Amino acid sequence: MKITHVEVHRIVVPPADPPFRWRDGLSGSAPVGDGAVLRIGTDEGAEGVALFARPGAAVMLEDLVERVFREELIGQDPFQREWLWHRVWELDRIHELPLPAFGLIDIALWDLAGRVYNQPVWEVLGGFRRQIPAYASTSTFATVEEFLDVADQCLALGYRGIKLHAWGDARRDAQLCLALRQHVGAEVPLMYDGSAGFDLPDAIYLGRALAEADYLWYEEPMREFSISAYQRLAESVSIPLLVAETSDGAHMNSADFIKVGAATFGVRTSTTLRGGITGAMRTAHLADSYQLRAEVHGSDIPNHHLCMAISNTTYYESLVTATTVVRERHVDDRGMVHAPTGPGIALPLDFQYGSELQQFVEQASA
Template identity: 30%
Template sequence: MKIIKFETWWLKRDKCLFDQKRKGKSNMDWDVVVLKLTTDTGTEGIATALAARSGQVTESYLHDNIAPVVLGRSPYDREKIWHELWNIDRHLTFFPVYLPGPVDVALWDICAKAAGLPLYKYIGAYRTQLPVYASGLFHEDPEEYVREALYYQSKGINCYKAHPSGPYELDMKIHENIRNAVGPDMKLMSDPVAEYTLEEAIKVGRHLEKLNYEWLEEPFRDFELDKYSRLCAALDLPVAATETTRGCHWGVAQVINQKAADIVRADVSWKCGITGTLKIAHLAESFGMQCEIHTTTMNYMDLVNLHVSCAIRNCKYFEYFVPEEDFSFPMKGLLPIDEQGVIKVPEGPGVGAELDWELIEKLSVSHRAEVLEA
C-alpha cells in the first residue's frame, strides 16, 4: 500500500475567535485546510489543519515541502516520515507549529482503516471515554465567565476552564466569582494565557489553591523556564505548561528536566501529530506526570485527540472548546458528549467521523492535488 494522491482544500471563513488584544493588527480569519491522502488501494486518510493566520501559507507548505516526502511512500512508514519532516523543519525552514501534525494524523487514519479498527484500538486501547471540561474563549465582560460556567454546569458538564483576560487582579476576582457561582463540587481550571510577573503568578496561584482549582495554566510564555521552575516550587497547586513549546518531546523534556511544569500539554495539531503527542505522553508518564491533551480548536482533530487520550493512561480530561458550533466546521455532527458530561470515543474504523464534503466544496477557495506519476 502506498500513497498516490495528496489533496488539500483551503476553506475561507470570515470569522475571528479571539479578542483584539490577541489578534493584533494581523489578519486572523479562522481558516481551515482539509487534507486527504489516498492510497493505491483506495483507502483515504483525512485530517484538518489550522490556518488562522494564512490559509495560503499553510496550503503552500503542504504542497511544496510535505507532499514530495509523502507521495509514493507506505503509510506504515509513519515514524520514518515523521523524522524526515522534522529534519526538513530544522534544516530548510520552520514550519508553522500546526503543520506537520495533520499529515501524521492522515497516515494513522489510513492504517487504522486498513486494519478495520478505531484509531484508539489501533494505537492500543486503555479506555473508551473521558469526562469533558468546557473551555471558553476570552471574554471582555467578566460576568460572561460566570454565565458560561453555569450554562455548561446545567448541561451536565461539571468541569470548566476559564481564560480570563487580565490584569491579574481582575483574573483573581473572576476566579472567585466563578467558584461562588458554581459551588464547591465543580472542577475548575484557569488558563490566563498571560504574561504575569513571577510575583503576580504566585499570588494568583495561592488564591486558586484557596478556591480549590485543579490547575493554573500558562501564566507565562512557555520559554520562561526559570519563572516556571520557581512558580512550581512555590505552589502546591499544579502548574500546566508546554502548550506552545517547540521541539515536540525534545522541547518538553527540557521543561520536565528543569521542573518547570507539574502537568504537560500536547495535542495532535501543535505537537507533530499522533506520533509526537504519544512521544510526549509517554515521556511524561515515565516521570509520573499527567499529559493533559490540549484542544486543536477543530472538532475533527479533537476527536483524534480523544483517540490518543483513550490510548494513554496519564490524561484525566477532554478539553471541550466552546461554544462548540464555532469549532465543529467542517465535521458533520457534534462531539459525542452525553448528559453526564462524558465523551465516548468513536468505534468506527480510523477516526470514525465524517466531514461535510458538500460544504467543503462550496466554501473552498482553493483545491490542489498532487498525484504520483506512474
C-alpha cells in the same frame, strides 16, 4: 503499498456565531477563512486525510505541499509513520515549519491506517477507555456576572468542570477565580488558563489566589520560552502547573519542563501542537514515566481519539464561546464524551467539503 498522490483541498471555514474574544492583547475568533484538507493516497487505493482549519491554512498548506511535502512523500510506504515523522523533523531544521502544520502528515497517515484496518485510530493506538468526562473551556466574557452565569449553564448541561480564559489582568483574574469558586462550591473541578498573559511576578500573584481557591491546575500563565521562569513559578506557588502546550520541540521540550520540576500537574499534549498523533503519544508516555498527567488540549476529532488512547489524561476539553451555552455534540447530558466508532479519524461535520471528501466525514450520529 506506496504513496502516489498528495493533495490539498480548500474548504471555507465559517466565522464563529456569535464572535468571541480571548484575553486583552489577543485577537478574537477569526473571520471567514480558507481552510484546507491534506489528502494522502496510495497505489492500492488506501487514503487518509487531515484537517487544517487555522486562519491562512489553505495558502500555507498549498505552499508546503508544493515546495516540500509532495516530493518527500511520493513513493514512500504509508505505514512507515515513525520514519516519516522523523523525516518531518529533519525538514523542519531548514524550513521552520509552522507548529500547527507539523503533524498534518502524521495525522493523515494514522487516518489511512485506521481505514485500512477498519478501526478507529484510538483502537489502533491500543485503546484505554471508551468514555471520558468533559470540562467547559470558556472564551473570555465581559464581566464576572457573565462568567458565573455561563458556569451555571455549563454545569446544568452536564459538564464536569470549568476552565477559565479570563482577561489577562492578574488582580482582576484573581477576583474572578475566587468568585467562581465561591459561586459553584468546593466540589466542582476548576482550572485556569492564562493564555501566556503574564510575567513572573504577576504569575506568582495569580497562582497564589488559585491555590487559595483550590483550582485543579494552572495553565500557561507565561510564554513558554523560558523554562527557568516556570521553574521559579513552581517553587513559588502550590497550585499544580500544567505546562508545555505551545512550546516547540514536542516531547523533547516537555522533558525539560519535567526535569526542572515545572510540570507539577503535568504537560499538555495534542495532535495540533505536539506533532500529530505520534508526537502526542510520545509526550504522554514521557509524562507517564514520571507519574504525571498528559492533558489533551483542544476539542477537535484527532484529539478526541487521543483522549481514548492515553491512560494519563483526565478530561476532554470542550470549548464554550457564547453566553448562551450550547453543549458540544460529542458531549452527552452527563458530561461524558464517548469513543468514536468509525474507521480512521474522520473530518468534522462543521464544514462543507464537496463530494470528493464526503467519504471521510464523521457520521451525524457520532
